Amino acid sequence: MHRTLLATLVLFLVGLHSYARAEVPKPNVVFMFADDLGYGDLGCYGHPYAKTPALDRLAAEGTRFTQHYVTGVTCNPSRTGVMTGLFPxxxxxYAADYGFGDRVTITELLKRQGYKPGHFGKWHIGPEDADGTYGIDVVQTIGKSRNSATGRDTDLYSAAIDFIRENKDGPFYVNVWGHATHFPVNTSPELVNVFSDxxxxxxxxxxTMQHKFDESLQISEQLDESMRQYLGDVYQIDRNVGRLLTVIDELELRENTIVVFSSDHGPAPVALGKKGVRKYSQNMLGSPGPFRGGKHSQYEGGTRVPFIIRWPGKTPPGRVNSTSVCxxxxxxxxLAAIAGVNDLPEQLDGEDISDIWLGVERQRERPLFWKTSSTGSTPAIRDGKWKLHLPSRKRGEPELYxxxxxxxxxxxxxxDYPEAVKELSAxxxxxxxxxxxxxxxxxxxxD
Incomplete structure (x- = not known):
């Protein structure tokens, strides 16, 4: 009799546990990626003039990271690391031309877990962008908006919002990859006038910004107008982020949705181009914050970006993580760990940092590397407190910071630290x- 009762109790507890597991839905994921936005371009990251109330509020409701890095200093390499967990x-x-081959992407892994993936906006991750590519059910590579007065990213955000409404029962994963603040920045008067003062x-x-001001002034003496142009482009990003967040609240999805905002690398220079072909825009006044460099550079200004994550009840609200290197x-x-993916690719350069997202402050286990896809390009490493840039084969000396x-x-x-140079070089x-x-x-x- 006792054995029967014990067996019944065990079966009940097992069933209760299974029921509880079944009742916990997988979180939705919304990933908003700006293009060429600088570390210092948002109010919550210290810009003195920017108006970014929606993103500032997102940071207040979630966690803001100050040591978050991209995997490349131009558009495709950065996106390659996101999609594959591999250094580009x-x-x-080159993945922009050939795709990822047989490498498994995060969208394919989530698709196998029952997610509905969608992608809206900039692509630049392969020659094919049809529905179903990389397991993404809906792919809409939308360019700049038809109505410039609302900002160039409005149409792609609207499409992403429609996708969220259609898939509100979830789980869904959506890339919202904007075009601002990529060259050229030609913002509508309606947005520029917000910054008339x-x-x-x-x-x-x-x-770190002073040389950009000098270069801008060499093209045009209207520095105030150039800054207003750039601020207006950032402002339209924020307005679209606000629209999307409002819809998440209206659909009562806030509690079970991971929302992330970041940029694909540092801000573009005032003078763009190479091999004798130069493009100049006095409006390219994105700020790397206190860091050196920007787009095309493996210095901190090119690799360190804003990163804000909100997951109510999971990520600590109002927190600034300034110690964890991510x-x-x-x-x-x-994301694979959060979604319960068990069949990860054998080769991965990244690591599971879900505990850091949830509030743990720790050092990463693996170093970070940067190198462009050229046999002779110079690599860099971030390991612990050290950043080492190796010189080119023809000239220069190692740079250790x-x-x-x-x-x-x-x-x-x-x-001063030859042993550190030797160890990191190895x-x-x-x-x-x-x-x-x-x-x-x-x-x-x-790009």
């Missing part, structure tokens, strides 16, 4: 030895 230099064929005081900005190479393994005291990378301490050499010997790219593109 691992791909022998802005008058640039160069003392309001860190030293990267978009971690995106795939982290202690980011714990010199995040702007102004004081090269390589001569790690780079070991990593580079695993990369392709040759790279293929069909076109020379400016």
């Amino acid at each position: 230099a691992r791909f022998a064929q 802005v008058s640039v005081d160069r003392a309001d900005f860190p030293p 990267s978009f190479v971690d995106w795939l393994p982290t 202690d980011l714990s005291v010199d995040s702007s990378e102004t004081d090269n301490v390589a001569a 790690k780079i050499s070991t990593w580079v030895a695993t990369l392709p010997a040759e790279y293929t790219k069909t076109k020379d593109k400016q």
